Amino acid sequence: MNIHLNHVQDWRELARQSRYKAGSLAELLHISPWTLQRCIRRLFERSPQDWLNEQRLVLAAEMLPDCDSLKGLAYELGYKNESHFCHQFKRHYGRSPKDFLRQKNRQARGGQRQLSHASGHSTA
Numbered sequence: 617m618n619i620h621l622n623h624v625q626d627w628r629e630l631a632r633q634s635r636y637k638a639g640s641l642a643e644l645l646h647i648s649p650w651t652l653q654r655c656i657r658r659l660f661e662r663s664p665q666d667w668l669n670e671q672r673l674v675l676a677a678e679m680l681p682d683c684d685s686l687k688g689l690a691y692e693l694g695y696k697n698e699s700h701f702c703h704q705f706k707r708h709y710g711r712s713p714k715d716f717l718r719q720k721n722r723q724a725r726g727g728q729r730q731l732s733h734a735s736g737h738s739t740a
Contacts, residue, residue, distance in 0.1 A: 627659075631671040635694045638664040673708045676701070680717050689713075 624630065624645075634641035641664060642652040649664075656664040672693050683689040690701035705713050 628671055628675075631668050632675070634668070636668045636672045637694075638668060641668065669704070670708070673705060676705060676713070677709065677716065680713055681720065686713055 630641060630644060634644055638652060639649060642649045645652065647655075652664050656662070656667055660667045662670070676689060676693055679689060679692075686702065687698040690698045693701065695701040695704070702712055705716070709716055711719065
């Protein structure tokens with residue numbers, strides 16, 4: 617592996633700076649696309665673009681609770697349109713962004729109820 621890649625501290629931030637494009641990531645790291653391919657496969661056991669796509673979807677799931685619109689989130693993450701973003705999100709997580717958020721909210725409310733019942737207080 618390229619020696620200076622051993623010192624990369626924040627791969628997720630580099631992914632974001634590259635706008636989730638493998639060619640841009642190689643340029644940021646000052647390496648060839650072929651070297652990037654070898655290094656990313658060794659580190660993350662997938663192609664650079666597959667890894668970048670995954671990082672973008674992980675960030676999307678983290679940002680989803682605070683976003684005002686799916687269209688805005690899709691644009692912010694570099695998707696060409698909301699439809700493509702939603703399709704990729706569903707392919708990765710098995711549910712649409714809206715369903716993902718609903719489930720996350722239900723789980724959070726369920727956790728609050730369990731804490732309230734344990735302390736003897738009701739949240740209803």
